[in-house]
Amino acid sequence: MSILKIARMGHPILRRVADPVPDPTSAGVAVLVQSMVDTMEDADGTGLAAPQVHVPARVVVYRVDPSERRGVSEGVPLTALVNPVLTPLTDEIAYDWEGCLSVPGLVGLVPRVTRIRLEAETPEGERIKREVEGFHARVLQHECDHLDGILYPQRMDDLSLLLFADEMRHGPPEKARRLMGLAPRSESGSDADEVEEEDAA
16 A cells, blocks of 8 residues: 655645646556555545646546435446546536545535536546536546646635535535525525535545
8 A cells, every 4th residue: 555645735736737648558657546546545535636646647536436415326436547538518507515635624615517528548548438427527527627737716606615624514604505506594404414524535
């Protein structure tokens, strides 16, 4: 197991555009991917991009667990992508909370398009081309933003909805509830099913 140091917001590596990987099937990529997986799992994250571990390469690893709140009935197993390219397939925007291993302790309400096309290669030499939607599309957009030097607060349209994660125990702000299409707190009672510990990526 190889645990790498995670770069935090403010480090220059997180502001630069990552370099394309010439040979996705190289031994060096395989070693990097395994170290990224070890690091992500050690940090209890959902995804990780190579720039987050101080490597300026276009590589991401992630998984999506089933979640009733997020509308994910079938999860996505641990996946590694090399040189991913995302193309929006809709103008529809959805808001949801995001956390990030490079922005520890905070969560923010981030707008993302709901459906995208993913094109990428894998370390095994497979070429991927598929349409992705919902929370899976959100995770991919978050991770691929790292490859272009973008952190999720830069995608937010209201920084008043950037919060310390442990303050979410009070429930989301009313503005966040409206943007997410949730009923006002007075009508829905407990927030327990609507606010869960946010995934870090």
